[in-house]
Amino acid sequence: MRNLDVTTLRSFVAVAELGGVTRAATHLNLTQSAVSMQLKRLEELLALNLFDRSGRRIALTLNGEQLLSYAKRMVHLNDEVMMRLTDQAFEGEVILGAPHDIVYPTIPQVLKAYNAAFPRVKITLRSSSTVKLHEALDRGEVDLILTTESALRPGGETLTEVPLRWVGARGGQLWRQRPMRLAFCKHCAFRPIAVRALEETGIDWEMTVDSDDDRSIEALISADLSIGALLEDSIPPHQEAIPHGSGLPDLGTQQINLYAPTADGGGMIDELRKVLRSAFAGKPADLRLTA
Structure with missing residues (x-):
């Protein structure tokens, strides 16, 4: 199996783009003879004429133009690999x-x-x-x-905006009961939003858990023992969004910042x-x- 040398391909690309061996040699900080020798070896390796040297300005043959596309990608990939793996x-x-x-x-x-x-x-x-x-x-x-926030703070950047939905167990009916039983972590950003929405609508509620354990909250909701609120695209498979028109207040949207x-x-x-x-x-x- 014959292999192409990246250094030689780099010289080939430079000659093709700069239009001559002299300019390429200066750009690469090599001697003209070194660049010429690399090109000669490349043509011998491929058994192809890559340059048309009949005119005053060096030009690529059809084979040379085809190789140029590959050579650019190979040189770029080489440089990218070296930079990513060695750059401190x-x-x-x-x-x-x-x-x-x-x-x-x-x-x-x-x-x-x-x-x-x-x-x-x-x-x-x-x-x-x-x-x-x-x-x-x-x-x-x-x-x-x-x-996840209702509004962006100074210095931040909003990536997307997602609806906040009431969630319960799949096929659950607890959301119909009053007072409505809620489960949120103590520091959950959605907790005050949900409570405020219920109070503004006049719906009685009670908190069924006082915990920072996300798994406990998830278990209660999935067992149809509590209702919570999650972003629409983050609802786990064993829970579901409570349908619009259920009588529960809309929770608006949340920004992911x-x-x-x-x-x-x-x-x-x-x-x-x-x-x-x-x-x-x-x-x-x-x-x-x-x-």
Whole structure:
């Protein structure tokens, strides 16, 4: 199996784009003879004429034009691999904070994509309430946080907006009972929204649990022992949104917001920010390092 040398391909691309060996040699900081020898060996390896040397200015043959497209991609891929695996700007640790109710299904995809692109960066996920995540960011304990909020705070960026829905057990009927039995974590951002909506509508309610354990809340709701509120795209399979027209007040929408200490957080944080934007927009991230 014959192999193409990336250094030789780099010289080939330079000659093709700059229009001559002299300019390419200067650009690559090589001698003209070194570049000419590389081109000769490349043509011998492929057993093809890559350049038309009959005119005053060197030109590509049809075979040369075909190779140029491949050569550019191979050189670019080589440079990208070397930069991502050896650049110390992309080596270290990044801590991402996110509320538990927006972890699935998006965050695992983000972590996987980021780790594949930057294997030398250790990325850690910290899950907590929006209130506690803001506090952690202020103390410098996390590098970047996602939040669920009704309004954007200064310095943040809204990634998307999602309806907030009443949820109960699949096929459950507890939402019809009064007083309405609620289950929320003590620091859940949706708790005051739900309580205020019920009180403004005149619906009696009672809190059935006083806990910070998300699993306990989920179990109570799934067993049709309590009602809660979740973002529309984060409802687990064993729960369902209570239908509109059920007599329960509308809970509006919630913003998923992104915060970092500064707008320019450095290469690792900026690339993670890019992945998060793309993920919540439903688009693939175009990860490109800047030299």
